[in-house]
Amino acid sequence: MFDEIDIHILEILQEKARIPNAEVARQVGMAPSAVLERIRKLEERGIIEGYEVRLNPACFHQGLSAFVQVETDGTDAQIASALAAITSVQEVHQVVGPDGFLVKLRTADHTTLARILQQIRPLPGVKSIRTQVVLDTVKETRRVDLTEHNGNSRHS
Amino acid sequence: MFDEIDIHILEILQEKARIPNAEVARQVGMAPSAVLERIRKLEERGIIEGYEVRLNPACFHQGLSAFVQVETDGTDAQIASALAAITSVQEVHQVVGPDGFLVKLRTADHTTLARILQQIRPLPGVKSIRTQVVLDTVKETRRVDLTEHNGNSRHS
């Protein structure tokens, strides 16, 4: 799927995604055109899904995080998409075990949170909800560990 | 803090973070140098925290997500950093209520997950853990809603 050079490129991009191609090429010791071609293919294959800007949520009145355990009657796509449609909802995960979803929210304050919760409760199929408000986020990353992939070669 | 033009720029960047500056300038109808200056200041002020590449976790043997409710004896920074130090741990949130943390994990499979859990259980201060394995992730975004900020002007 990908070799050590690809991993190296991905490591550089994970560190700082807006780094110029030419700089990546310098760091991996290859021609810029070759690196460009590799990145293109990583994008084509869906290994690179995209590039994101990380904004400071506190600057946009989104300082409060919460997790909501939503117990449901079955696990319809209906409920899932109703939850996903709420703007404050950042994540919706269907979990194993008793039917339900784990929802991650982001709101300005407790008042807004309460409003969103009142919005979730009456959704058809929702049996109960349990809310956990986040006091402090110690770690929050999406970085993928690439260290274990150094040995992979490019087999079809 | 920021005006409508900043919001417009941030919306464009949230859509596609690796878009060239010159293209952003075209879309907002300003000179590239002016847009560059604005983006710089957004970065300086910590409004833009950084740029990330989004990788497909499944391509790196990280296809399994799980949430772990860690009940603890108090909420030491000790426990938090011990949890955060584990590579598979993507998020550590201290939650309101009974002392504890909500931890988000990413592993290759159930076997690896079990191993990580056995690693968490004996940490000093950990009373009990409850694990929720993710079957399906319906939504997962970090996008900040900027639509409400159109009226903001630039006051100190």
Add this chain to the structure above:
DNA sequence: ATACAATATGAATAAAATTCGTATTTAAAG
């Protein structure tokens, strides 16, 4: 070994980033 496909190179060109002097706008103070 041979041939085919994939990848790398390097030069050339187009595009973008960056800098900076000047002009314009904005906001505060008088």
Add this chain to the structure above:
DNA sequence: CTTTAAATACGAATTTTATTCATATTGTAT
């Protein structure tokens, strides 16, 4: 409602980067 100072925008010039493509090299299967 001016005046003034600071912030921002502009646009030309320059440097750097992106992109393309013909050629060379490498890797792989037969």
